[in-house]
Amino acid sequence: MFAVAAIGVGVGMTLAMVRALLGPTLYDRVLALNTFGTKTVLLIAVLGFLDGRPEFLDLALVYALINFIGTIAVLKYFEFGDLGRASPTRTGGRT
Amino acid sequence: MGWLDVLSWISILAGLFFILVGSIGLIRFPDVYTRLHAAGMTDTMGAGLVLIGLSFQAGLTLITVRLLMIWAFLLFTSPIATHALARAALHGKVEPIQVDLAGGDP
Numbered sequence: 570m571f572a573v574a575a576i577g578v579g580v581g582m583t584l585a586m587v588r589a590l591l592g593p594t595l596y597d598r599v600l601a602l603n604t605f606g607t608k609t610v611l612l613i614a615v616l617g618f619l620d621g622r623p624e625f626l627d628l629a630l631v632y633a634l635i636n637f638i639g640t641i642a643v644l645k646y647f648e649f650g651d652l653g654r655a656s657p658t659r660t661g662g663r664t
Numbered sequence: 665m666g667w668l669d670v671l672s673w674i675s676i677l678a679g680l681f682f683i684l685v686g687s688i689g690l691i692r693f694p695d696v697y698t699r700l701h702a703a704g705m706t707d708t709m710g711a712g713l714v715l716i717g718l719s720f721q722a723g724l725t726l727i728t729v730r731l732l733m734i735w736a737f738l739l740f741t742s743p744i745a746t747h748a749l750a751r752a753a754l755h756g757k758v759e760p761i762q763v764d765l766a767g768g769d770p
Binding site for chain 2: 570573574577578580581584585587588594595596597599600601603604607608610611614615618623626627629630633634637640641644645647648
């Protein structure tokens with residue numbers, strides 16, 4: 570059962586990676602990588618059950634966190650061109 | 665093969681169906697805003713059903729608690745990431761495809 574689940578998730582990951590390589594715009598690639606990361610979380614969980622070691626679920630949880638932070642960071646960088654700049658309203662802005 | 669195994673099989677297979685449909689949509693849809701829909705399908709239904717199927721295998725243990733934590737986390741972060749991506753694409757001057765419903769040439 571778990572082998573079937575792992576193979577299915579692997580096929581989905583392959584299709585997402587095809588879109589990440591094809592994608593005409595930057596946002597297609599970011600979207601495909603976000604989906605790829607979600608499927609990687611599922612694959613880690615399924616492989617933990619397949620191996621009889623469900624401790625892998627901790628790794629899946631950490632991977633989900635890192636995937637979300639990475640996606641938001643890449644999007645913020647390409648939207649504003651900067652990661653750490655404070656907003657003008659908070660720093661005063663008129664001096 | 666007890667009834668929990670049967671429930672687990674059904675959930676995992678339904679989740680795999682949603683994952684594969686979402687991936688095919690990610691390949692075939694025309695622009696980035698429609699592809700967001702396919703990716704959201706994978707994140708909510710696909711991941712949720714696969715994790716629920718795995719938790720039927722684990723029983724009432726801490727493993728199920730971890731699976732539910734992963735599921736809740738995906739449930740919160742997937743709409744945030746989708747919204748951020750749509751906003752970034754709109755600010756990045758990616759025009760959505762417009763279809764003329766009156767029958768003229770698009």
